[in-house]
Structure formats: structure tokens, C-alpha cells
Amino acid sequence: MSLSTSFRSKEKGNNQLLKTFKDLSERNSIFRVTFRKAVVLNDEQIIKKLRSASQQEQNDALKFLYKEYFTMAVHLIRSNNGDADDAKDVFQDSLITIFNKVRQPDYETGSSLKTFLYAVCRNIWLKKLRTSGYDYKFRETQDANETVESISEIMEADEKQKTLITLINNLGDDCKKILLYFYYEKLSMQEIVEQMGLSGEQVAKNKKLHCMNKLREMVLSNSSTIEILRN
């Protein structure tokens, strides 16, 4: 290496060093802000928030789970023939599964949410690999002894369900909302009253009945829909 090349190389190195220090200094200021704003939730608090009628509370818990455990999912999926996009899909589907499971009245806290989430991610990814024709020997990225049994996974909607979903989406916002609150989120009538700002439980009951009848009529007045439902 000639003397001038050596100088140029050193100068380039020093400039790189200065730039990196600048970047790190900027990033460190973010770390300090982050540290002050940090929110730590334990499993009990997360479950309570996921079961809440308030979407804000639910979102807080989901965001916390996202922040804490997404990296775990990326590591798991990337160690088992997947990439970051696969990890994102699997992790988001896993959060939906956890949300639904935790909101079931018979849900019992057995293993930690972290173990539960790991098991759900693992099951969903393994199923996707097997669906693609891979008989796969899984590489665990953490202790999987506490395998969670009977995890209901997100299924693809069939033609019958797709037809009904279209009708639900055409039902009008309030009707769709009250049916989702009651049948999907399993909120009580009192919680529905609070969420929708209704004047009382009887009003909520009447509205829910009206919306269910409206949806049934939409289904039953369409002969092609009835045909699809019969098949």
C-alpha cells in the first residue's frame, strides 16, 4: 500500500468513525427518552387489558406483546426456513389467536403468555410449512417443553363465509359494530351500552335483535346466498 493510499484510507476510516459516533449519539438520546417512557406489564395486567371492552386497553396490551415478543418470533421463524415477512404474518395471526383464547370464559392461565405465544407461533408456522409439503424437523429457539395443546388457529374463510362476510360489511356501521361486540368480543349488554353510548340495556337488546333480523333477511332474500349456504 503506497503512503498516499494509506493516508486516504485512514482519512476515510476517521470520517466513518465520526459519522458512526454521531449516529450513536443521536440514537442514545432516543434510548434515554425511551427509558423514561417505558411501560412494563405483567401477564395478569396484559390479560386484563385484552379482556377489556375498551379498544384502547386492548391495543395497549397488544402493543406491549408486539414490542416484547416480536423479536422472539422473528428468531423462531428465521431459524426454521422463514423470513421477516413470514415472521410478521405468523406473529400477527398468533396475537389474534391469543386475543380470542384469552377472552374465552373458560381460559385458564397455565403457562406464561410468552410460552403460550411461542407455542402458537410455532404451531402456525409448522402448519404452514407442512401445508407447503415440508415434513419438517423443527429447530426450537427456546424451551418448548410446555407445549400448549388445542390451540385454535386462524382458518381461511370458505365461499359460504366469504358471502356472509360481504353481507355483514354491507349491514351498516352500527349494526356491524353491535353484532361484533356481542358475538365476537362477547361483551355484555351493559358493556355494549357503554361502548356505543346507548341509553340502556333494553335499547341495546332491541338494536342487536333488529340488526340480527336485518342480516338474516339479507341472507334469506338472496336465492344465490341460500344456495351457497346449503352446499
Place this chain on the structure above:
Amino acid sequence: MILNEQMQEMIDRYLMGKMSAEEKRIFEIQMAEDKILRDEISLQKDIISALHFTGNAELKQRIAAMHSEPHLKIASARTANIRRIFAIAAILIVFITAAIIIYYPEKDSNDLYALYYAPYDASILTRGNNASQLEKIADLYEQNNYAGALTEINIYFQSVGATNAQIILMKGICELETGKPDDAAESFESIISRHDPFYSDQATWYLALLEIKEGKNELAVQHLKQLNNDSHADHHKDAESLLNEIR
């Protein structure tokens, strides 16, 4: 038929599993005798199932939106602590790297190859039919008995054909390790040419390393750029780092 409140409440309690065993028994007797009720239950079961799909789809939209939120704002104290440790480690790495860049001569091809090369990890070997044969190959490979593994791979391919991209990749590594660079290049190229979704990136990476070792830097740069341009590719970061070294 328009359902009244009492009937709808009964159907809800049945479909949502809120009836007592006795109530459920009586209701099912009623259903067995009444086709209209049976059809109504079937319809509402389908509606509830579709509401679940709708609810899940809306929840997925909410969760997907979280993915693009600035991550640091909702990081936990533990995560923040880990990041602090990483930040300190990063500073140390910067010092050490800077020292290497400034005071050490440039690496030659063999140095780069030795620095970046590590045999493909076959501990996640996909098994299906011929499991025992594949296990034998995997065992020899994991014991670094590359000559033995290569012999077994050739026997395996004679019986089932060279279709398994993962085994072709391992064959390429065995050929690299046993001093057969041309054969290795052919193995890696065969995976790349078939655009195998799982092993093309790995094959491209090892082919690039082989090209560096043989002084074919222009070819290596082309292959490394492919990996570097795809943020989801295996060895994406390695490729970026190696490209910087070559430049």
C-alpha cells in the same frame, strides 16, 4: 320469519354454550322435532362464524398498523436496558473496527473467505421419505465427515434423483470442503437456476464466497449485490458487510 327477543335469546344461549345441561337437552329435543328451528340454528351458526372472520380481519388490521408504529416509543424498560447494553457494545465494536480499518492492511481473498465462510448448518434437515438415508447424510455432515457425506449424497441421488435443494446445497459444501470447487460451483448454480424459494439465497452466498476465494471478485460482487438488494434474503447483512470489505 322475524325472530322475537325471547327466541333470539334462547338461540344465543344455545350457540354460545351458555345453557345448562338440562336446558340444552330439552332444546335439542325441540330442534329434532322442528325443521324451521334446525335451519335457523344452522343459519345463525354460519352468521356467527362469519362474524368471527370479520372480527379477526378487523383485529388483524389493528395489529398490522402497530407494526409500523415507531418501535422505541412503546419499548419496555427491559428492552431499553438491553438496547443500552447493545449501544455500549456497538461503541466498543466501532472502536475495534476503526482500529482494524485504520491500522491493518487490506485483507486478501483468502482472508475474506476464511472470515466469512462457515459450513451450512444442516441440523434443520427436512426429512420425508428416505428418512434413514437422510439421517445418515446429516450425521456424517454434522460430524464434519464431508467426504463420507458426499459419498452418501451421491448414492442417495442415484436412487431418488438430485431434486432435494437442501441436499444439493450440502453436496456443494461437501465439495468445497473436499477441494472440488468446480463441482461445488455447479451444485450451487443448479439451486440458483431452479429459483428454489428456500435455498437460492444460501447457494448464492456460498457461490459468492467460492468466487472470492478464486479471485473472481466481479462475479462475487454481482451475487452479493443480489443478496444485499433483498432485505429479506438470507445472508443479507453478511453480503452487505462483505461487499464493504471488497470495495
